[in-house]
Amino acid sequence: MIAGRRTQLLIDSGASLTLINLHFFLQLSKYYRKKVRLPPSNLCLQLADRSQLYVKYALSLPITISNSTRMHRVYVVPKLWRSCIIGNDLIHKHNLQIDGGRQYAYFKTKKNKKLQHRVNLVPDAQAHNSPPFRYAPARKQIIEENLKDMLDHGIISPSARPWASPVILAPKKTTLDLRSGYWEVEMDKNSRISWSQVAVVPNLEKGFQALQSVNLTLKASKYQFCRREMQYLEYIITQNGIKPDPDLIKPITNSPQPRKIKDVQSFLGLTGYYRRFIKDYSKISEPLQQQLRNSQKCNHHLNWSTGCTDAFEILKNVETSDFIRELCVLQKVHGTYESF
Numbered sequence: 001m002i003a004g005r006r007t008q009l010l011i012d013s014g015a016s017l018t019l020i021n022l023h024f025f026l027q028l029s030k031y032y033r034k035k036v037r038l039p040p041s042n043l044c045l046q047l048a049d050r051s052q053l054y055v056k057y058a059l060s061l062p063i064t065i066s067n068s069t070r071m072h073r074v075y076v077v078p079k080l081w082r083s084c085i086i087g088n089d090l091i092h093k094h095n096l097q098i099d100g101g102r103q104y105a106y107f108k109t110k111k112n113k114k115l116q117h118r119v120n121l122v123p124d125a126q127a128h129n130s131p132p133f134r135y136a137p138a139r140k141q142i143i144e145e146n147l148k149d150m151l152d153h154g155i156i157s158p159s160a161r162p163w164a165s166p167v168i169l170a171p172k173k174t175t176l177d178l179r180s181g182y183w184e185v186e187m188d189k190n191s192r193i194s195w196s197q198v199a200v201v202p203n204l205e206k207g208f209q210a211l212q213s214v215n216l217t218l219k220a221s222k223y224q225f226c227r228r229e230m231q232y233l234e235y236i237i238t239q240n241g242i243k244p245d246p247d248l249i250k251p252i253t254n255s256p257q258p259r260k261i262k263d264v265q266s267f268l269g270l271t272g273y274y275r276r277f278i279k280d281y282s283k284i285s286e287p288l289q290q291q292l293r294n295s296q297k298c299n300h301h302l303n304w305s306t307g308c309t310d311a312f313e314i315l316k317n318v319e320t321s322d323f324i325r326e327l328c329v330l331q332k333v334h335g336t337y338e339s340f
Helices: 023-028 030-035 088-093 137-152 205-214 245-253 261-272 286-294 306-316
Strands: 009-011 020-021 045-046 052-054 057-065 068-077 085-088 097-098 104-107 230-232 237-238 242-244 329-334 336-339
Touching: 020 023, 023 068, 068 088, 242 245, 245 261, 245 306, 261 286, 261 306, 286 306
Parallel strands: 009 085, 020 068
Antiparallel strands: 020 085, 045 052, 057 068, 097 104, 230 237, 237 242, 329 336
């Protein structure tokens, strides 16, 4: 869209300047043309076939591509075969991103200014100032590199305020990561002392459009598309629901037969974490639970029975057991719940 008028643009990476057809320019709103003084131009352009094209006017106009507007100097020429030709001057100056496969173009996003995060303090809250943790040299180097990067980008600045928390290094458990997520949403000026935001989007394309509209970017290395299942936290998420991660239930399948009450407690603690996936878990584990009720001492020897062996083997082989099940994921639809 040029000066409020929608049109098709031709992107020509071989053109040095951005050109507009004189006929199209005269179709722009009269109000806009009255506000703009059209300076005459004696500029002459040479085309690829070495023919010449004389410039009628040269002026700056707002050019909108993918809902993003930039002011750019354009050259009005007669007998141009397109309404507008986007040249290398605009591509390089405004960092125009071109997707040739999809025939799609957009301006590189600017700093997000639409969203700000505010921290509302509880009245009479006491300032919390914790000293930094001690880190191994390798981790300390990672922290220093990240701090320098954030300082260079103006994300953080040195502070002597009474609020302070130590840095914690931890890998992110996510499959759709906002690139430098804590950089994406600016802190409100009155709240610059943490924030966390979770957005659930039901439609991928609309979700990406929403992120692009507020200049948020995603980390490509965390994308997972067209997957029938994926690992998230301690679970495997599928189109039918969620199930336990086989890698994380190996301690269960590798468990030796308990010899003491303490061993039974440890085994039931492991299997109990996934009890929601095991049909009739309480009935299956009843012989083992009975062992706990019969003795209060952790080192007490067991009165092991055939029922205990059967219960132990079923729970131990939980990954391949017929008792394992997937949990349906419930989605609220018009006041009701629908499983998918």
